[in-house]
Amino acid sequence: xxxxxxxxxxxxxxxxxxxxxxxxxxxxxxxxxxxxxxxxxxxxxxxxxxxxxxxxxxxxxxxxxxxxxxxxxxxxxxxxxxxxxxxxxxxxxxxxxxxxxxxxxxxxxxxxxxxxxxxxxxxxxxxxxxxxxxxxxxxxxxxxxxxxxxxxxxxxxxxxxxxxxxxxxxxxxxxxxxxxxxxxxxxxx
Numbered sequence: 001x002x003x004x005x006x007x008x009x010x011x012x013x014x015x016x017x018x019x020x021x022x023x024x025x026x027x028x029x030x031x032x033x034x035x036x037x038x039x040x041x042x043x044x045x046x047x048x049x050x051x052x053x054x055x056x057x058x059x060x061x062x063x064x065x066x067x068x069x070x071x072x073x074x075x076x077x078x079x080x081x082x083x084x085x086x087x088x089x090x091x092x093x094x095x096x097x098x099x100x101x102x103x104x105x106x107x108x109x110x111x112x113x114x115x116x117x118x119x120x121x122x123x124x125x126x127x128x129x130x131x132x133x134x135x136x137x138x139x140x141x142x143x144x145x146x147x148x149x150x151x152x153x154x155x156x157x158x159x160x161x162x163x164x165x166x167x168x169x170x171x172x173x174x175x176x177x178x179x180x181x182x183x184x185x186x187x188x189x
Contacts, residue, residue: 037082045090053141057089060135067152068134078155080186088166096123138165159186
């Protein structure tokens with residue numbers, strides 16, 4: 001009978017020790033998943049940028065765009081990516097078909113009806129007339145377009161892009177050189 005008691009004690013201790021790290025890991029994951037991108041409106045980002053200079057990351061999407069939804073889930077909801085974006089950019093989720101008038105560099109941009117749908121003039125301006133979704137536009141501290149990045153990007157791909165612009169590497173080295181020498185800091189490859 002003592003033997004059975006010892007066996008149960010050993011099993012209980014083993015199960016507690018073996019599951020504790022998994023539970024701690026799960027808690028950490030739950031905490032990380034709580035950090036979502038704090039998306040701003042265009043007006044909020046512009047106002048914040050005037051007070052404290054920071055680059056703007058513009059996620060240009062449409063409601064009907066499947067790849068936009070996939071990028072939201074796979075890339076923008078990844079905790080390391082969302083934390084990095086919140087820290088280094090004013091993030092704006094910009095519907096390219098929204099109907100709100102918006103100001104940019106002293107000019108008012110409006111919704112333009114085009115067939116059954118339409119487009120926002122600001123999206124067309126920032127994307128240089130190439131309305132393709134999803135597109136991420138990086139604006140510098142003076143609201144000038146640095147670069148537009150078209151298409152779905154994985155978290156690993158997006159990490160390279162975001163760090164290239166946030167770290168101002170684009171001012172010093174070409175993308176091809178940066179990409180060759182880049183070592184991930186947020187995501188494992």
